[in-house]
Amino acid sequence: MSARITLVMAALLGALAVALGAFAAHGLKSVLSIRMLEVFQTGVQYQFWHVGALLVTGLLQRQRNSLGLKICGWAFLGGIVCFSGSLYVLALSGIHWLGAVTPLGGTAFIIGWLGLAVSIFQQDKQHADSGER
Numbered sequence: 001m002s003a004r005i006t007l008v009m010a011a012l013l014g015a016l017a018v019a020l021g022a023f024a025a026h027g028l029k030s031v032l033s034i035r036m037l038e039v040f041q042t043g044v045q046y047q048f049w050h051v052g053a054l055l056v057t058g059l060l061q062r063q064r065n066s067l068g069l070k071i072c073g074w075a076f077l078g079g080i081v082c083f084s085g086s087l088y089v090l091a092l093s094g095i096h097w098l099g100a101v102t103p104l105g106g107t108a109f110i111i112g113w114l115g116l117a118v119s120i121f122q123q124d125k126q127h128a129d130s131g132e133r
Contacts, residue, residue: 001073003061009077010054017047020088028091036091043087046109050076050084053112060119068119075112079105 001009021044028037054076061069083105086098 001070001077003058003065006054006058006061006073009073010051010058013047013054013077013080014051017044017051020044020047032091036094039087040091043084043091046087047080047084050080050109050112053116057112057116060116060123064123066119066122068115068122072112072115072119075108075115079108079112081105082108 021041024037024040024044028040032040054073057069057072057076061073082101086101086105089095090098090102
């Protein structure tokens with residue numbers, strides 16, 4: 001995924017997270033149980049946090065568009081879809097087998113964060129090796 005697409009996805013998913021959070025707070029409060037409302041809100045929280053990770057990834061891609069950063073972008077996007085998306089559907093539908101999808105999203109988030117750490121380390125090492133700071 002290019003830096004431009006990564007940044008656009010982050011912006012759109014950020015807007016969606018705001019809309020879903022407001023929808024949960026105002027539209028779902030009287031419809032869902034407290035537990036299912038908490039599940040939905042967990043999806044919103046994780047989506048927001050990983051929108052930030054997508055933004056950082058996209059900004060780093062503008063400096064150095066590496067394969068590692070592209071993988072990070074896809075991992076964060078996949079994590080949002082699988083983790084947050086499965087929680088949204090679970091809360092709204094009550095389909096509990098979707099709980100099996102949620103850990104796949106969590107794994108994608110971990111891959112994204114570890115990949116981001118490696119990419120930053122490699123980028124900083126290259127700058128140090130070339131005499132830049």
